[in-house]
Amino acid sequence: MFARINQVARHLSRPLPNYLHQSAAAVSNRLTSSPAIMADANSKRTINTAACLIIGDEVLGGKTVDTNSAYLAKFCFSLGINLKRIEVIGDEESEIVEAVRRMSSNYDFVVTSGGIGPTHDDITYQSIANAFDLPLVLHDDTFSRMKRLSRPHPGQPNFDWNTPSPALEAKKRMVILPHDKNLSSEQQVVFTADDLWVPVAVVNGNIHILPGVPRLFERMLTGLKPKLLPRLTDPEGKSVYRIIISTPLPESGVASYLTELAKKVEPEGVKVGSYPRWGKARNTVTLVGKNKEYMDSLVPEVEKGVQGKRVTKEGEDDVEGESDKDT
Numbered sequence: 001m002f003a004r005i006n007q008v009a010r011h012l013s014r015p016l017p018n019y020l021h022q023s024a025a026a027v028s029n030r031l032t033s034s035p036a037i038m039a040d041a042n043s044k045r046t047i048n049t050a051a052c053l054i055i056g057d058e059v060l061g062g063k064t065v066d067t068n069s070a071y072l073a074k075f076c077f078s079l080g081i082n083l084k085r086i087e088v089i090g091d092e093e094s095e096i097v098e099a100v101r102r103m104s105s106n107y108d109f110v111v112t113s114g115g116i117g118p119t120h121d122d123i124t125y126q127s128i129a130n131a132f133d134l135p136l137v138l139h140d141d142t143f144s145r146m147k148r149l150s151r152p153h154p155g156q157p158n159f160d161w162n163t164p165s166p167a168l169e170a171k172k173r174m175v176i177l178p179h180d181k182n183l184s185s186e187q188q189v190v191f192t193a194d195d196l197w198v199p200v201a202v203v204n205g206n207i208h209i210l211p212g213v214p215r216l217f218e219r220m221l222t223g224l225k226p227k228l229l230p231r232l233t234d235p236e237g238k239s240v241y242r243i244i245i246s247t248p249l250p251e252s253g254v255a256s257y258l259t260e261l262a263k264k265v266e267p268e269g270v271k272v273g274s275y276p277r278w279g280k281a282r283n284t285v286t287l288v289g290k291n292k293e294y295m296d297s298l299v300p301e302v303e304k305g306v307q308g309k310r311v312t313k314e315g316e317d318d319v320e321g322e323s324d325k326d327t
Contacts, residue, residue, distance in 0.1 A: 035132060035204070036182035042104070042205025043187055047231045050076050051085040051107040053099050055124055056114040056212055060090050068113040068210075068217045075221055079232055080240045081109060091115055096127035104204045109228070111221070114212030118170035128203050129178035137179040138172065139189060145197035146175055177201045192223025200224060243287040243295055246317050247308030251276050251283060257305040258285065268294055277315070284314050 052072050058064040069086045076083040084107060089095040096115075103110045115124030129136050147161050150171075159167050178201060180188060190200040190208075200220055201209040208224065210217050247254060251274055262272040270289035277283050285306050287295050299310055311317055 034182070036180055039132075039180060039183060039203075039205035040187070042108075043202070044205075045108060045231070046233060047081055047108040047228060048233065049107045050081045050083045050109040050111070051103040052083065052087070053096075053103060053110065053112045054086070054088040054114060054212075055091065055096060055112055056088075057090045057121070059088050059114070064212075066113075067214050068212065071214070071218050072111055072113075072221065076109075077240055077242075079225070079228065081232070091121045091123055093123055093127040093130065096124065097131040100128050100131050100203075100207055104207050108206060110207045112207065112209050113217055116174060116209060116211055118173050122173065124209060125177060125201065128207060128209060132178070132180075132204050134178045134180055134203070136176045139175050139177045139179070139185075139199070141185070142175040142177065142189065142197065142199050143172070145191070145199075146171065149195060149197040174198075178203045190224065190227065192220045196220070196223075241289060241292045241295055243299060243302075244311050244314060245285045245287075245299070245302055245306060245308045246282045246311045246314075247285055247306035248282050249307055254283075254285065254306045261302065261305065265289070265298065270295060270298075275314075280315070280318060282308070282315075282317060 050072075052069045054066050054069055056064065059066050066088065069088075073083050073086075085103070087099060087103075089099055100110070100112065112124060112128070115122050115127075126136055152159060156167055159165065161168065177189065177199070180203075187205070188202050190202060191197075192200060196216075196219070198211060198216060198220065200223075203209065210220055254274065258272050258274055265272065265287070268289065268291055270287055270291070273284075273286040273288065275284040275286070285302065285308065287298060287302065289295055303309055309317070
């Protein structure tokens with residue numbers, strides 16, 4: 001009996017295995033890391049994945065058509081970033097808070113669009129600030145740029161930057177930004193062009209808040225590119241390659257072949273896609289991956305398998321008057 005007790009005592013006195021020490025240290029770091037440390041880490045990690053959050057009741061109500069997510073998808077594809085999720089939500093704080101917390105945790109690069117104007121329903125800044133327990137602070141540099149670069153509106157002929165007014169307060173709503181006192185201004189506010197006062201506000205290191213106006217969204221997203229390039233696995237965006245093949249066969253006619261093809265090319269990191277074009281005589285098959293030489297070698301086989309031909313863009317071989325609704 002005493003021997004058994006001594007054996008247990010010796011076992012308990014042994015040092016923990018290395019993996020347990022490491023696990024405990026990792027847990028400790030996660031528990032003691034401040035939000036600022038996490039945000040700083042998020043702002044520097046390699047960008048592999050992305051998510052897009054479109055914010056606006058007008059989109060959900062059908063008043064406005066979202067084109068920004070499509071532009072972001074093309075932008076990400078050109079840089080080799082894997083866009084994993086696109087969501088559309090209304091101007092409701094609880095929805096915004098939940099979405100940005102989840103996306104910031106799950107993806108490397110998060111872009112929001114909409115809800116940063118001067119009116120009462122533009123609540124994106126305050127909602128994202130609340131999501132990460134940050135105050136809203138008037139950003140002096142942004143306000144100075146606004147006064148210097150924005151043009152007076154014809155409908156406000158008596159507006160004056162130095163005279164308090166409802167119009168001035170409305171404009172200030174657009175320069176009161178989420179602020180983390182433990183991070184530098186450069187980590188939290190990015191100006192993408194010398195002639196634009198509208199900033200890209202960055203929260204938690206990886207949430208980039210952009211306007212919903214497509215012209216501004218597109219220009220500002222493009223302006224972010226130089227800051228993103230050093231954090232990409234492939235700075236030139238050459239790692240992602242797409243082949244488009246046009247086929248006269250319906251999806252039901254190529255499904256079996258494409259299933260086998262997908263299994264064959266998956267180990268090489270190639271994805272096979274099939275896209276019906278309703279009302280058109282030809283559908284589209286795509287190959288997307290990184291191994292250009294391997295993918296090019298597949299083209300003759302795939303052309304034969306789907307009885308089609310390679311094209312540079314979808315629909316380039318359409319013939320006027322041809323149609324086929326059988327997919």
